[in-house]
Amino acid sequence: MPDTVSHETVGSILRGEALVRWSKVECVVRQLAAMAVHRPDPDDEVRRFHVLWTAEFDSQTADPMPPRQFDPIAASVIDAGRARATSDFPSPTTAQSVVGANGGRSIGMAPQRNRGFTGRRELLEQVRSKLGEQPWKPLVLHGLGGVGKSQLALEFLHRYARDYEFVWWITAEDPSQVTPALATLGERLDWQSSFDMAQTVRSVLARLETGVPRWLIVYDNAGAPDEIRSLAPQGGGHLLITTRDPAWLAIGRPVEVDVFTRPESVELLCARGHDIGFAEADQLAERLGDLPLALEQVAAMQSATRTPVEEYFRQLDDRALQFLESMPLGDYRTAIGTAFVVAVERLNEESPTAAALLSLLSCVGAEPISRTLLRSGAHRVPPPLGRLLDQPDLLDETIWQLRRYGLVRVVDNGQTLQVHRLIQAIVREAMSVEERAGAYANARLLLAAANPGRPREPLTWDMYARIGPHLRAARMVEAIERDARQVLIDHATYLSEIGDFEGSRRLSEEALEAWAPGAADDVQVVTCLRRLVAALFALGRHGEAYRRAEEARMRLIDHPDYGRDHPATLELSDVLAVLQRVFGRYSEALSRDREIVEGYRRTRGDNHPETLAARNNLAASLRAVGDFRAAQEIDEVLVKTRRELLSSDHQQTLLSVSNLARDLYGIGDYAAALDLQRSTCSAYRSRLGDRHPLVLAAWRTIVQGLRKTGQYGPAIEEGQRLFVVAQTHLGADHELTLATMMTYANTLRAAGDVYLASNHAADAVDRYRRTYGEHNPLTLAAATNQAIVLRAVGERRLARRVGEASLSALRQVLGPDHPYAILAATGVGNDLTLAGEHEIARRLLARTLEDAKRMCGDRHPDTLACGVNLGLLLPSDQPALLEASIDGLRRSLGARHPVVEAAMAGRPVECEIEPPPV
Numbered sequence: 001m002p003d004t005v006s007h008e009t010v011g012s013i014l015r016g017e018a019l020v021r022w023s024k025v026e027c028v029v030r031q032l033a034a035m036a037v038h039r040p041d042p043d044d045e046v047r048r049f050h051v052l053w054t055a056e057f058d059s060q061t062a063d064p065m066p067p068r069q070f071d072p073i074a075a076s077v078i079d080a081g082r083a084r085a086t087s088d089f090p091s092p093t094t095a096q097s098v099v100g101a102n103g104g105r106s107i108g109m110a111p112q113r114n115r116g117f118t119g120r121r122e123l124l125e126q127v128r129s130k131l132g133e134q135p136w137k138p139l140v141l142h143g144l145g146g147v148g149k150s151q152l153a154l155e156f157l158h159r160y161a162r163d164y165e166f167v168w169w170i171t172a173e174d175p176s177q178v179t180p181a182l183a184t185l186g187e188r189l190d191w192q193s194s195f196d197m198a199q200t201v202r203s204v205l206a207r208l209e210t211g212v213p214r215w216l217i218v219y220d221n222a223g224a225p226d227e228i229r230s231l232a233p234q235g236g237g238h239l240l241i242t243t244r245d246p247a248w249l250a251i252g253r254p255v256e257v258d259v260f261t262r263p264e265s266v267e268l269l270c271a272r273g274h275d276i277g278f279a280e281a282d283q284l285a286e287r288l289g290d291l292p293l294a295l296e297q298v299a300a301m302q303s304a305t306r307t308p309v310e311e312y313f314r315q316l317d318d319r320a321l322q323f324l325e326s327m328p329l330g331d332y333r334t335a336i337g338t339a340f341v342v343a344v345e346r347l348n349e350e351s352p353t354a355a356a357l358l359s360l361l362s363c364v365g366a367e368p369i370s371r372t373l374l375r376s377g378a379h380r381v382p383p384p385l386g387r388l389l390d391q392p393d394l395l396d397e398t399i400w401q402l403r404r405y406g407l408v409r410v411v412d413n414g415q416t417l418q419v420h421r422l423i424q425a426i427v428r429e430a431m432s433v434e435e436r437a438g439a440y441a442n443a444r445l446l447l448a449a450a451n452p453g454r455p456r457e458p459l460t461w462d463m464y465a466r467i468g469p470h471l472r473a474a475r476m477v478e479a480i481e482r483d484a485r486q487v488l489i490d491h492a493t494y495l496s497e498i499g500d501f502e503g504s505r506r507l508s509e510e511a512l513e514a515w516a517p518g519a520a521d522d523v524q525v526v527t528c529l530r531r532l533v534a535a536l537f538a539l540g541r542h543g544e545a546y547r548r549a550e551e552a553r554m555r556l557i558d559h560p561d562y563g564r565d566h567p568a569t570l571e572l573s574d575v576l577a578v579l580q581r582v583f584g585r586y587s588e589a590l591s592r593d594r595e596i597v598e599g600y601r602r603t604r605g606d607n608h609p610e611t612l613a614a615r616n617n618l619a620a621s622l623r624a625v626g627d628f629r630a631a632q633e634i635d636e637v638l639v640k641t642r643r644e645l646l647s648s649d650h651q652q653t654l655l656s657v658s659n660l661a662r663d664l665y666g667i668g669d670y671a672a673a674l675d676l677q678r679s680t681c682s683a684y685r686s687r688l689g690d691r692h693p694l695v696l697a698a699w700r701t702i703v704q705g706l707r708k709t710g711q712y713g714p715a716i717e718e719g720q721r722l723f724v725v726a727q728t729h730l731g732a733d734h735e736l737t738l739a740t741m742m743t744y745a746n747t748l749r750a751a752g753d754v755y756l757a758s759n760h761a762a763d764a765v766d767r768y769r770r771t772y773g774e775h776n777p778l779t780l781a782a783a784t785n786q787a788i789v790l791r792a793v794g795e796r797r798l799a800r801r802v803g804e805a806s807l808s809a810l811r812q813v814l815g816p817d818h819p820y821a822i823l824a825a826t827g828v829g830n831d832l833t834l835a836g837e838h839e840i841a842r843r844l845l846a847r848t849l850e851d852a853k854r855m856c857g858d859r860h861p862d863t864l865a866c867g868v869n870l871g872l873l874l875p876s877d878q879p880a881l882l883e884a885s886i887d888g889l890r891r892s893l894g895a896r897h898p899v900v901e902a903a904m905a906g907r908p909v910e911c912e913i914e915p916p917p918v
Helices: 007-014 022-035 042-061 078-083 121-131 149-159 175-188 197-209 225-231 246-250 262-272 278-287 292-305 309-319 337-350 352-361 371-376 385-389 392-404 421-430 433-450 458-470 482-497 501-515 523-538 542-558 567-583 586-604 609-625 628-645 651-666 670-688 693-708 712-730 735-751 754-772 777-792 796-814 819-834 838-856 861-873 880-893 898-904
Strands: 139-142 166-171 215-222 238-243 253-256 409-411 416-418
Touching: 007 022, 007 458, 022 042, 121 139, 121 149, 121 238, 121 253, 139 149, 139 246, 149 166, 149 215, 149 238, 166 175, 175 197, 175 225, 175 458, 175 501, 197 501, 197 712, 215 225, 225 246, 262 278, 262 292, 278 292, 278 309, 292 309, 292 337, 292 392, 292 421, 337 352, 337 392, 337 421, 352 385, 352 392, 352 421, 352 433, 371 392, 371 416, 371 433, 371 458, 385 392, 392 409, 433 458, 433 482, 458 482, 482 501, 482 523, 501 523, 523 542, 523 567, 542 567, 567 586, 567 609, 586 609, 609 628, 609 651, 628 651, 651 670, 651 693, 670 693, 693 712, 693 735, 712 735, 735 754, 735 777, 754 777, 777 796, 777 819, 796 819, 819 838, 819 861, 838 861, 861 880, 861 898, 880 898
Parallel strands: 139 238, 139 253, 166 215, 215 238
Antiparallel strands: 409 416
16 A cells, blocks of 8 residues: 555545545555445546545645634644645644644644633743753643643643644543554654554654654643653653643653632633622632632533522532532542532433433543444433434533533534543542442443444444543443453454554453453453453563463363364464464474364364464464475465455465465575565555565565575665565564564675675674574574674684584474574584585585485475585585586576576585574
């Protein structure tokens, strides 16, 4: 695909809210064309939509805006849209974007500006002054809940947005919301994204910390510093944090946000209330402790009900105490309790349905909740609230009533609602135990009803993003209903799909802690455990993943409802086999994969998708032990079967083709491997994009094939591009990144750029060692390659030490007959030759040649290379081996291949190791 597209952008496109840049529209059009039942030609659809997009873009940018004063919130994307057609933000009508300096770059999703913002002039100036004093430290707005920290930060952001290239607002109470917010920021700025969202976030933070462009970011309602400090930029711009946690005071530059001054309180009450005089406002402010949140609510309710102030005082005295006795709100007992309990009581009297809606909204997150999400629960939430959610007009009236009383805020052009977390706490505390349980049950029913299912499909991701902030607040992990639990499982899957593996791990772990003690073998518990294991694997926590999977598998084997051949047991076995390959325990993985295939054949049949997937994994284990011909037999059948059952361009078919290309490479048919992989690479990229790990692995096969067929120039060019993409998209220590780094180093060495190759080889070995351990075959294979590079740069003694140590370890870990050990022995033979120890070298290479013939075949290029090296050590009157080996290489690689020419010139041949993906 030409670009990456977030779930947020997809949703915006499909709802018709925005004209995003063309490259993102093209991605969506191609994806929809591939999914459409009438199978349109994707290129035709792209051309058709491009005409429509161009016409719309021209219409939006044809007439210049008349000169007038713009509020930053309204200016939005207009100026940037005229300058360049690269905007990816909602259109001006969404009233959520904030324009940057000089209108040059428009970015920054933020809450709507509070048009009734009052006072705080000195605090605003203090914030502006302090932000420039020590920009490497965050500015921390701290104070009690309800004093207006967020409103102060929001007003500052809107008022001074033009001083920055971009601004960004992040709800930071939950770390799981910070990560995707930073990833979305990177996408909006067209910065390179990664398959792993954590890697994307690291890249975004690094770019922010350079200080270019000039930015302002707000982390609103941040929790403990330990939870999100690693997710915040350490300098480079202006970072504003609002928090109630005093631990931030030792980290940043504190600015205390206190209650209103009395004149500010009086100003707000007189401006927003109905017929409130100065003296009455003063008395109300005294009763409410000058707390802004309470003042706003009282002014809204008094204005809506036209209640005389004297009567309002009587209600406070007569009716609030019964609530205050049951509401342990600490510092807010007076300031908030007396303000809100009267409103809640009156709401209960006037509209029990509105009160039920407020109760529901108090049992979800404090983040905005969309009307779309509310409407989804209409047929699940019991009446009368369920009937209300199903009637848009009545729902509008009820929301209007809550808004009049100052109990909810309506944002995003009326499409989302928000209840302050302190109002939520008061409402929950005011309910009886039974009422509170019912409200939480309704919240869970709502989220379960909104669950779109199919979390692996990108078109569902927008709804999952809406659901996510409310899962913990609604106490979903406490649910015993299966559909409620499924929400958590699906959401953990969604988080993995978007690359937030840590978020998936955290959610899966929380769910298991709540569910597992009472139902350790329940199918949903097992499914959730598989999600946890997958997240741990993606995070590189392989040992922990293996332990959790093995414990669960043993429980299922002994359980009467599961057993050894149950799909859940077999799936956990499959995970264990993959991990065994990661650990380098290839023979154990092969044995386990054979058992899995037989289990699926017994229970599913030969052509069931799970059986085919198990055979695919069996071929991977065969490649790992070096039996490429057996793997080839399996993959040839899989390619044929999947083409018949699925299609030639189906992802599973393309995977089988890539695996078959790796088999051909393994048996030494490099040209055939290159041709086969090239034949499907375009289809692979069209289906998965340029940066999907499966596509990158296929790309690596192409680079290897180019090098092995002597096309060094294209191999270097493609190898460098591949390495950069893998490192950027997957992270520096990902297995595939390390493999592409080693492949690139091998290519540089073969082409003669040995010093650059040396740098990359050393880096790869070091990273392999730290990631997988000293004796993992991947580490030892990389070290064997490093020894080849060291010989090329003249570091003969070091090359020999590295080569001999690697050979000894490979023989111990994999056995002397494994192809890696054979190739390492060939390299050590070259070390001995260079050291003048010709007799020892001859004996080693003679044994190695016999092993190579037995394991790889007489005509494998690596066998022939060993024969060349041994032939060079034989007396000149024994030319048969050398001549036969060179002739074999000539037939295999071509007469003008650099390796053949080197052998003819009397130079030893090097044999690098290129492990296939696990």
